[in-house]
Amino acid sequence: MVGKGIIQGLTETARNFFGSYVSKQRLTTVQYPEERDPQIERARSFPFLVYDGADAEAGLRCTACLICEKECPPKCISIEKAADKRLDDTGKAQPYPASFNIDISVCMSCQICVEVCPFDSIKMDVQYDRSSEDRFGGLLLDKRQLAKSNEYYNAVHPIEASAVDQRLREERDKAEAKARAAAEAKAAKIAATKKPIVEAAPEAQSVGGDAQ
Amino acid sequence: MTLFAYMSHAPLAQPLDQIFVLLDHWLVGFVPAAAQPLASAILSAAAIILGFALLFAIVTWMERKGLGRIQNRFGPNRVGPFGLLQPIADGIKSLTKEDIVPRTADHAVHFLAPVLLVAASFMGYAVLPIGRNMVLLNLNAGVLYFFAISSMMELAVFMAGWSSRSKYSLLGAMRAIAQMISYEVPLVLASIVIIMQVGSLSTVSIVDQQAGYTGIWPHWFVFTPWGFAGFVLFMVAATAESNRSPFDLPEGESEIIAGYYTEYSGFKFALFFLGEYIGMFATSGMAITLFLGGWSAPFSFLTWIPSYVWFFIKLLTIISVYIWIRGTLPRLRMDQLMNLAWEFMLPMTLLNLFTAALWHFMSVGLLRWLICTTLVVVPCILLSRGLKQRKKFQVRTYHYSE
Numbered sequence: 001m002v003g004k005g006i007i008q009g010l011t012e013t014a015r016n017f018f019g020s021y022v023s024k025q026r027l028t029t030v031q032y033p034e035e036r037d038p039q040i041e042r043a044r045s046f047p048f049l050v051y052d053g054a055d056a057e058a059g060l061r062c063t064a065c066l067i068c069e070k071e072c073p074p075k076c077i078s079i080e081k082a083a084d085k086r087l088d089d090t091g092k093a094q095p096y097p098a099s100f101n102i103d104i105s106v107c108m109s110c111q112i113c114v115e116v117c118p119f120d121s122i123k124m125d126v127q128y129d130r131s132s133e134d135r136f137g138g139l140l141l142d143k144r145q146l147a148k149s150n151e152y153y154n155a156v157h158p159i160e161a162s163a164v165d166q167r168l169r170e171e172r173d174k175a176e177a178k179a180r181a182a183a184e185a186k187a188a189k190i191a192a193t194k195k196p197i198v199e200a201a202p203e204a205q206s207v208g209g210d211a212q
Numbered sequence: 213m214t215l216f217a218y219m220s221h222a223p224l225a226q227p228l229d230q231i232f233v234l235l236d237h238w239l240v241g242f243v244p245a246a247a248q249p250l251a252s253a254i255l256s257a258a259a260i261i262l263g264f265a266l267l268f269a270i271v272t273w274m275e276r277k278g279l280g281r282i283q284n285r286f287g288p289n290r291v292g293p294f295g296l297l298q299p300i301a302d303g304i305k306s307l308t309k310e311d312i313v314p315r316t317a318d319h320a321v322h323f324l325a326p327v328l329l330v331a332a333s334f335m336g337y338a339v340l341p342i343g344r345n346m347v348l349l350n351l352n353a354g355v356l357y358f359f360a361i362s363s364m365m366e367l368a369v370f371m372a373g374w375s376s377r378s379k380y381s382l383l384g385a386m387r388a389i390a391q392m393i394s395y396e397v398p399l400v401l402a403s404i405v406i407i408m409q410v411g412s413l414s415t416v417s418i419v420d421q422q423a424g425y426t427g428i429w430p431h432w433f434v435f436t437p438w439g440f441a442g443f444v445l446f447m448v449a450a451t452a453e454s455n456r457s458p459f460d461l462p463e464g465e466s467e468i469i470a471g472y473y474t475e476y477s478g479f480k481f482a483l484f485f486l487g488e489y490i491g492m493f494a495t496s497g498m499a500i501t502l503f504l505g506g507w508s509a510p511f512s513f514l515t516w517i518p519s520y521v522w523f524f525i526k527l528l529t530i531i532s533v534y535i536w537i538r539g540t541l542p543r544l545r546m547d548q549l550m551n552l553a554w555e556f557m558l559p560m561t562l563l564n565l566f567t568a569a570l571w572h573f574m575s576v577g578l579l580r581w582l583i584c585t586t587l588v589v590v591p592c593i594l595l596s597r598g599l600k601q602r603k604k605f606q607v608r609t610y611h612y613s614e
Contacts, residue, residue, distance in 0.1 A: 006541065013282045013540045026284045 041159055044124035046104045047077075047113055049146045056147040061121035063088075064097040068113035068122055076106035077113060102146060105139040120164045126156045229518045232259070233345050256348045260337045267527075268489045269299035274528075275535050282539035302482075309478035314377055317475065321375035326473075326480045329368035329487035335361045336494035339415045343507045343520030347416055354415040355407060358498055359400055362453070365491055366392045369462070369472050372484070376475035384471025387546070388462035391452055394553040395459075399449035399495075401561035402442045405568035406433055406502045415498075419506030428512045432505040437584040438568040441592075443503040445561055447530075450499060452553070454492035456534060458541035461549060496530040497523075555599055563591050 020026045030037050047068075051059035064081040082098040113122050125148070132138025154161040227234065236255055243251045273288065273296060280287025288295030313322055339354035341347040351357050366389055373385020410418050424431045433439035452459035463471035473484045500506060504526050507519035514522075544552070567587045574580040 009540045010536065013536060016284055017278065017281045017536075017539075020281045020284050027286060029285055031286075 039126045043126045045128045046107050046125050047122050048125040048148045050121055050123055050150055050153050051147050052150050061119050062097050063094045063119055067116050071112050071116045074106045074108050076103045100143040101140055103140045123153055268486055271531055272299050278535040279539050306479050306482035311478040314475050316377045318375040321371050325368050325372035326483035330483050332364035333487045333491035340497045341416050341419050341506050342523050350416045353413045355413045373472035378475050380468045380474045381472050383468050384462045388472055395449045395452035398445055398557035398561045402446040403502050405438050405442045405564055408568050415501050422505035423508040425512035430505050434503040437588045438564050438571055439503055441564050441588040446499050450495040457538040458544050496527055500526045
């Protein structure tokens, strides 16, 4: 029949029109600022720095090894190593960054810094909606802005973060076991020689950097 | 029936129906007698411009909402309740945008084109009877005036395309000219059947002829075989005339950016947008005047509703159908567009003239209905079948681009 296709098309669009008022399922649009879809595990925007514990400054995992800075293809990371060292949670003296800046206007979200980081310190954030009135300073994130807690990391990348946590725990346990074994061996040695040794208490090192 | 008769002569209905006419008389009474015709004309023109500009704002919102729902989206819902203030936001945006004119453009013509388009599209309303006694000019050549004015829009379109000095503008303008001239022929021929029946070119007498009732049924021309065919042909031609989907080749985004108004920005672009919609309302208003009884109520017992309300209800219905069609049909190809105009619409309108003449000279009865319906339906089917069968699909060979 003449015009059959047009009538079929018109019925289809009319069904869509009225159906969208009846069934909420038809309207798949997420009303963005009010509603948000949950983000998938592999979502990523820009890097952030993970810290353990409550203090963002003291708990920062970064040891200022500069690997990410060297590997970054667009050279958006700039790190200044602190002159002194501080103890990490295994009791080992480690260097730490005096300043850690990422220019996210340059960053291309390639995740290479995350791949190369040997301390699980830099990870990808999922926050995608950010803006700034200052296109130079506002997009250059410093250490304070970059630091986010391990809990946050667990929230945005649950699977990856729990694997990282487990690995870190195993490494810490191994280190502790080793330390304990070494201490026992030393104690045994001391007991064998029966010669008292005065151990110097490790000096508490001052925590440098900006005290924010 | 007594109730209906009572309602149609209700004491309140008459003043309410004539409220704008009375208001006009009252306001004009304040100026000296010599200036009264001019004052009345200015007042009516201002009312038309304001009223239809407001309608334009509402329709842009309706269109975006409707298309959204057709595509299972919400449409605008950010500015104001249900996005109702969106047209205002759009207006402010287009007013504050930079007005860019190409360096090599013909500045005077480039500036005049949108002005002329809007002016021409508004001038058509002078002869449209929006309500009982609500017509700016009762010209005895009203229909002729309307089509003459609406052809001025083609000039504006070509001015825009030519003065921009851009190949896309020029291509769009050439497409628009080809399309508008082609479809003006069936548009005018489809409306001639009404003029034949009424015996007048005055829009007021055309509506007056349709304002009667048989029982409760109106005497609209769309309820006759030739009138219905004429209405459908008129609406198809009017869609093409106003460059709307599926005849939106002159501004096909995927091919030529925005067609003839590619090089326009800011408020001039908004003026083109306005002119196009105002022109669409004008041709829809003409279709209402010619075929749908103008301001007359669809049933005799509904005459207590003011006449201008009926006009706008009919107008909004037609606009909704336009939006519905825009949400449904894809754009035509250039050859399909031309074939439809010259091979289908033109023969059908010419045949419709004959049918209308036959209707006029045959005596009232069932036989007249039967013969005239056959004369409309059978040629329509045969013509479309024939055109379909003539099409041969073959592998195209290219001589230069192999």
